[in-house]
Every structure is written in structure tokens, then in C-alpha cells.
Amino acid sequence: MSYVAIKGGKAAIDGAAAATDYMRCMNAVDEPIKLSVIEDQLRLLTSRVVSEGGLYHPKLAALALKQFQGDTLEAAFALRAYRSTKPRLLETPLQDTSKMRCIRRISSAFKDIPGGQMLGATFDYALRLLRLDLANEDPAAFRLVAKNFLSHTPEADLPDSFPKVLDALRAEGLLPPVGAIREQAFDITRDPLVFPVPRSAALATMARAETGSLLAMAYSNMRGYGDVHPTVAELRVGYLPVMLPHPVTGELMEAGEVLMTECEVVAMYESGKDGDMPVFTLGYGACFGHNEVKAISMAIIDRALQKGMRDGPDNPSEDPEFVLLHVDGVDSMGFASHYKMPHYVTFQSDMDRLRTTQGKLRETGETA
Amino acid sequence: MNSNYELPLEDAGYSFGFLDEYAKKEVRRCILKAIAIPGYQTPYASREMPMGRGFGTGGLQITLSLIGAQDTLKVIDQGSDDSVNAVNLRQFVQLTCPGVEVTEKTQEATLLQSRHRIPEKPLTEAQILILQVPYPDALVVVEPSEARRKIMHAEADYSRLLVKLYEDIVHFNEITISHRYPTRINGHYVIDPSPIPRWDVPKLHQSKALVLLGAGREKKIYAVPPYTLAEPLVFDDIAFRVEDFRDVNGVRHACRCCASTVSFLDEFSDDQGRVAYQCSDSAYCEEQQQPHSGSAA
Numbered sequence: 001m002s003y004v005a006i007k008g009g010k011a012a013i014d015g016a017a018a019a020t021d022y023m024r025c026m027n028a029v030d031e032p033i034k035l036s037v038i039e040d041q042l043r044l045l046t047s048r049v050v051s052e053g054g055l056y057h058p059k060l061a062a063l064a065l066k067q068f069q070g071d072t073l074e075a076a077f078a079l080r081a082y083r084s085t086k087p088r089l090l091e092t093p094l095q096d097t098s099k100m101r102c103i104r105r106i107s108s109a110f111k112d113i114p115g116g117q118m119l120g121a122t123f124d125y126a127l128r129l130l131r132l133d134l135a136n137e138d139p140a141a142f143r144l145v146a147k148n149f150l151s152h153t154p155e156a157d158l159p160d161s162f163p164k165v166l167d168a169l170r171a172e173g174l175l176p177p178v179g180a181i182r183e184q185a186f187d188i189t190r191d192p193l194v195f196p197v198p199r200s201a202a203l204a205t206m207a208r209a210e211t212g213s214l215l216a217m218a219y220s221n222m223r224g225y226g227d228v229h230p231t232v233a234e235l236r237v238g239y240l241p242v243m244l245p246h247p248v249t250g251e252l253m254e255a256g257e258v259l260m261t262e263c264e265v266v267a268m269y270e271s272g273k274d275g276d277m278p279v280f281t282l283g284y285g286a287c288f289g290h291n292e293v294k295a296i297s298m299a300i301i302d303r304a305l306q307k308g309m310r311d312g313p314d315n316p317s318e319d320p321e322f323v324l325l326h327v328d329g330v331d332s333m334g335f336a337s338h339y340k341m342p343h344y345v346t347f348q349s350d351m352d353r354l355r356t357t358q359g360k361l362r363e364t365g366e367t368a
Numbered sequence: 369m370n371s372n373y374e375l376p377l378e379d380a381g382y383s384f385g386f387l388d389e390y391a392k393k394e395v396r397r398c399i400l401k402a403i404a405i406p407g408y409q410t411p412y413a414s415r416e417m418p419m420g421r422g423f424g425t426g427g428l429q430i431t432l433s434l435i436g437a438q439d440t441l442k443v444i445d446q447g448s449d450d451s452v453n454a455v456n457l458r459q460f461v462q463l464t465c466p467g468v469e470v471t472e473k474t475q476e477a478t479l480l481q482s483r484h485r486i487p488e489k490p491l492t493e494a495q496i497l498i499l500q501v502p503y504p505d506a507l508v509v510v511e512p513s514e515a516r517r518k519i520m521h522a523e524a525d526y527s528r529l530l531v532k533l534y535e536d537i538v539h540f541n542e543i544t545i546s547h548r549y550p551t552r553i554n555g556h557y558v559i560d561p562s563p564i565p566r567w568d569v570p571k572l573h574q575s576k577a578l579v580l581l582g583a584g585r586e587k588k589i590y591a592v593p594p595y596t597l598a599e600p601l602v603f604d605d606i607a608f609r610v611e612d613f614r615d616v617n618g619v620r621h622a623c624r625c626c627a628s629t630v631s632f633l634d635e636f637s638d639d640q641g642r643v644a645y646q647c648s649d650s651a652y653c654e655e656q657q658q659p660h661s662g663s664a665a
Binding site: 010013060063083192194196321325330331332336338344346350351352353361 | 373375382383386387388389390391394411412413414415416417418419420421422423425445446447450451452453454455456459484485502513514515518540541542543544545546547548563564565566567585587588611612632633634635648
């Protein structure tokens, strides 16, 4: 009978909050996890959260991961909500990613690229065999790994930055020239998506999209519902200096740096406009943190969406409405969760319709 | 990144109404536009709130943008002030809007935020009803693309919605839409009136109170201004009908607590497994149970 009375909401909420916090702390002999441990040792998890949260704050991301017990969607959500309390003070000008301090940089289009391939930190070639020795690492073993790595690292033979692979292709006339920036970048935190939307709105939406959702859309394009057939011209991970105008002089100054992943893909060529030579087409992906699968997925979908915007969509991954309204983790998880809330009133109304319909059909002796 | 950066240890101090002032101002401007074009879905830059999208963030952003220290707020979910979601939203407003009064009594509230119900007690010109909306667009059942739906709205082209109603009648001899019944506002735009039962739809018509509808996830605000036409979509020969609470003999079920026979009822099984009925509007029900309650609706 309490089912209808729904009394005691406050006590129930307080109880649920206490139970949730207990789950976090129930094994009282465990060491409380430190934020720096999450930020450093679970760096890819932190990366995911800063990216999906749309707020570059690794320490807060680590806190959110701790508070929400490892749930990336919830953690990203908390960062977004925190962001809602902050005014937007200024807009960054275009940032030049060739200035990125790379920790990894590869190309699958060319084996020899200016500056060279740099594998960096990657699991791409790791054997997915469980390393049972990690189960009980002690700080000494931990330090030894770091010490060994650092003592074998050659000093100062890495350049500060690398040229962009695409620049070489562009110089050869295989790519469309970089057009002048025609429009103000669309700010998805200030303007809702009203379709059709410019490409910058699509890129911004995907930059904070949920990784898995974006991957699913891109994968559908890769394996038959689309034909982007991408080649990764360049994938780079590194620290990008963020340049902001000085409040007094207006001169660009480095305000800090953000860890980013950027991916540029080359796709099948298209006939040129007005008798121009045909050129390759491009797709672009970039997001906060070290998230390679996300950046690649984004670049593929960017290409698919550009095609859909031009010729009309032939499949879901080319439809801007379909893609952009369904890849946001915070929006979609919230709505999925809301089905756990009571729907007594609407279900009562549903029952009324079904009973009336059944009654009418019984009267007339028909069945639908 | 700066590895020496430390988080501030004290709790973040939230500004009044949680959102920053620019965000609240923007929401208010969208509300004005929504009132000026009754039923039109005004897009706005919905912010993330600290509760789930779909838990009432659209209504909450309207509430927080309008509320001031002199206001009295009532929050309803499924007709009840005490269900977990209503409690949660109310607590959040109390936390971020110090000084604001809250109430369970419909007549005391200046702002009412509700999910799934309009109170049984008639609202007044001094009140604003804010409805939480999961799907703002009534056309979504017949057209998935928003770009195409916008054109249909602009042309007041609701033919496909009418065809859907007609097909229902052909298939089932009844219109199957149970709640969120498409409702034409001021003779033009058809809105989704949020998932209120059909029972509540007539309360929108010529409502004395301003009704604001907010969809946070879908980023839309729309309004039914006071004293405005709100007509459920029907055919001349098939009347709009609200939920029927009569038994097989045609006798109206009464609330088992307050014996009201004029309120929307929730149905459930009691301890003996019998079907029982109770008012969905808990504040109304409690008032009916008072020995000398003056104003039965």
C-alpha cells in the first residue's frame, strides 16, 4: 500500500545516500584512494572524464571518479554540473595544434613523416596477458620502473613540436586548401542545437560525447552503414599550450596547457568544385585527455556528417540529427535513469485507454 | 598540468539559484519569448544540473531562474509532495536558494513545479505552474527529424498527427493516446503538454495561472499564457475524453482516504489483494480529510 502513498521520501533519500557512501567505505581496512593516484595511475579514466565532462580539470575529474565510485558517466556529469555554476568569461582564439608538446604521434598514411613516427605510450601492441605481478606492487617496485625508464631516456633529442602531416599532403595539392575561417565557432554551452547546425557545432558536440556512443556510431560507418574508409593521416597526443589574450594588451599569452588527443583522417577523394582537380576529403577529431579511440571515431563521423550535410544522409552515421542528439552521455544516461522514477499517473492513464479499448472491442465483437 | 594545484578544501559556495546570473537571465529571456508566442518551443542553452537529465532539470532551470526570496515553492511528483524526486528537487532549491519558503499547500505556493500532474485545486493569477517535460514535441510520434518538425509547426501542419488519431480509431475504435495528449494552443501550435494525464489537459484551457513547460534534455521552453485557448486535438464527431473512474455498474470510484469522487485516482492492490483507489494529488486528499475543510474543489 505504500506503493501509492509514497510517503517518507526524505528518509528514503537520506538512507540511499548513506548506503551509497557506505559501499564506498565498507572495507574499513582499505586505504582511502588518493586523488593523485586516480589522476596518475588511472590516467585514461581521468582522461575520459575530462573529455566527456567538457571541463579540463583532471583533479576534479579524479575527485568525481572517487565520489561516484568509478562510474565515468556520473563523474563526467558532476563536472558538467559544476561547470553550470561558472560564467563563461571569454572565448579562446583558434589554437594551433602544431605547437603541441607531443607524447605520441603516428601516421598510418605514410611510413616516413616529417619528424618521424613516435609510438609513445600505447597499449596497441601490448599482449593482453594479465600481469599478475601487478597485483601486489609495492612502492619500491613502482619507483624502480620509473627510475629504469628515466635512466634509459635519451636527453633532449626530441623536438619541442612536430610539423603536421597534412601540411605535406596539402603542399602537394592532394588536399583542399585551408579556407579562411568563415564563421564564429558555435558554442554548444550557449546555444542549443537547432538543425541544420554548422560543422563547428558538430565538432564541439562530439568533443564531449560519450566515448562508447561515438565509437558505436563510427563503427556502424566502418562496417557497412557508411563508406568513409579512413586512413589516419596523423594521430597525436600531447600537451597543447592554451593561448589567451592578455586582458590589458590583448596579446596572446600562454595561460596553461591541456592534454589532448587529435586525429586527422583522409578519406576517399571527391570531384573538385567548378572544374577544380579532385582532392581527398578530410575528417577531424579532437578531445581533452588521452582518448585515441574517441578521437578516431570523431574524425570518421566528422567525415560522414560532412557528406550527409552536403548530399543528404544515406545512413544513420551521416545524419547530423541522429548522431549529435544521441552521443551525449549526460543526456542519454539521465533519461535512461529517469525510467526508474515512478510513472503511476501515466500508467494509470495507459490502463484506462487499454481497458476502454478492450471494452469497446468486446461490445462490437471485433478484435484488432 | 600544474601538479601542485590543490583543490579548495571547503565546500564550493553556490550562488543563489545554483546557476550563474548570465544563465538565469538567458532562461528568463527565453521564457518571455515563449509567453509571447504561445505554444512555440523556444530553444535555449539548457545547462547541466546536478541531477539526471529527465529528472526535471528543465523545470528546475525555470524555477531557479524565476525564484526570489519572497517566493513560496511547491514541488510535486505524480501528485505527491513527498515522493523521492519531489523531495530531492525541493531540497536542492532550499539548499541553493536560502530564504525561499516551501509549502505543500497548493493555494500557498507562488511557484509550483510539477511532474505528471496539475493540482486538483484550481490555480490563480498569482501563481506560476512549471511543468517538467521529457518530450516537448507532440509531432515526435509521427516525425523523428526535428528539422522537418519545425517546418510542420511553422505551417501549423498537424495532418499526420490527425491521421495517427484516425488510424487509432480504425484499429481500436478508440484514440490510444493516454497521457501527453496533443493540445493546440491559441489556435496554432500543438504542444506536448508534458506527461500529465488527459484528466489535467482541460485545466490548461483559459488557465488563470501562467503555465511554463521546460524540457532540459531537449533544450526547449514553451508556455501556455493565462487566459489562452488550449484545445486537445480531436475530431468533430469524436469527443475528447478524460480518464474514466467508473466501475462496471457506472458508479464513480471514490478515494479510499477522503472519499472524493471528483479527483484523479491512483489504482493499486491493497493488503488483501483487492483493487483500491486513492487520490493522486496527496495535498488535495489531505485537505479533504480535514474535518472543516472549506473549499472542496
